[in-house]
Amino acid sequence: MAAMSPHLSNPKEIAEAGEQIFSERYKDQFEREHPEEFAAIDVTTGDAYLAETPEDALEKAEACSPYGIFHLIQVGHSTAFRVSQTSHDDVDWIFQ
Numbered sequence: 001m002a003a004m005s006p007h008l009s010n011p012k013e014i015a016e017a018g019e020q021i022f023s024e025r026y027k028d029q030f031e032r033e034h035p036e037e038f039a040a041i042d043v044t045t046g047d048a049y050l051a052e053t054p055e056d057a058l059e060k061a062e063a064c065s066p067y068g069i070f071h072l073i074q075v076g077h078s079t080a081f082r083v084s085q086t087s088h089d090d091v092d093w094i095f096q
Helices: 011-033 054-064
Strands: 038-042 048-051 069-074 082-086 093-095
Touching (some): 011 048, 038 054, 048 054, 054 069
Antiparallel strands (some): 038 069, 069 082, 082 093
16 A cells, blocks of 8 residues: 555654544444454554454554554554554653
C-alpha cells in the first residue's frame, strides 16, 4: 500500500492519523471480531496488526514494517489505552 502520512513528526499528529485510519478502515470489523485485542496501526501505510497484548501487536507490526510509525489502540476502548511508537532513532516511545 502507498505511504499515507510519511511526514508525521509529533505525537499528536501520529495519534490523530492512527485514530482516523482505525475509525475509517477497521473499527466496525475489529469491534465485532476482535474485542479487547490491541491494534497497532501503521500510520505510514494504513495497515493494522492485531494481537492479544500491546507488546505482541507492536512486535508483529515492527516485524512487518520495520520503519513504520505506529499508533496502538485497544479495540473497543475509546480512551483507555493509546500509545504511538516510531522506530526512528530520535524517538522510541511516545505516550498519549
